[in-house]
Amino acid sequence: GAVVSQHPSRVICKSGTSVKIECRSLDFQATTMFWYRQFPKQSLMLMATSNEGSKATYEQGVEKDKFLINHASLTLSTLTVTSAHPEDSSFYICSARGESGLDTQYFGPGTRLTVL
């Protein structure tokens, strides 16, 4: 149980385009989802926290207009990187917490974004 998927696993796009990444909880309802960014050989940096049906809470220094997060259902959250630039290239990981998760986050497999 507690499986989280992400799609796509890898995406390459041109500078200036927008990219949408989906995060789904497959076998549980995720009341809260988190989006992280991970640079090579570094730890995870929390970008934002999203609760179903409400606006995401962004961490300090994360541009909310650049990284649009939607959590429209209890099993789906999306991250849209708008007007992507090469510096947005990174590994993006989502996680989900269920109602009875006792603060445990379950992580997706990640999405490798490369902006040319």
Add this chain to the structure above:
Amino acid sequence: AQSVTQPDIHITVSEGASLELRCNYSYGATPYLFWYVQSPGQGLQLLLKYFSGDTLVQGIKGFEAEFKRSQSSFNLRKPSVHWSDAAEYFCAVGAGTYKYIFGTGTRLKVLA
């Protein structure tokens, strides 16, 4: 301030040897503590977690961790390492509002 420290950036052990990965935290309240493992290009897999109760926690893949409040530590151990254990290991503390604070990670290399 809340923080998690993993003092060892890299650790190399021989297959079959024992392993201990260190994790120290700074947190005002009783922490929720986690260990995750990440293989290259993959997401994070939960190895074990501590919320309360018995301070020695058993996890998957033969891992265990011991919570020591007096030392603010939550070290991960395995008695006999397998080559497939080579990966990046992250310690995390639950920091309220369900957010985590992650350590910087320890990269484990296993020698055949």
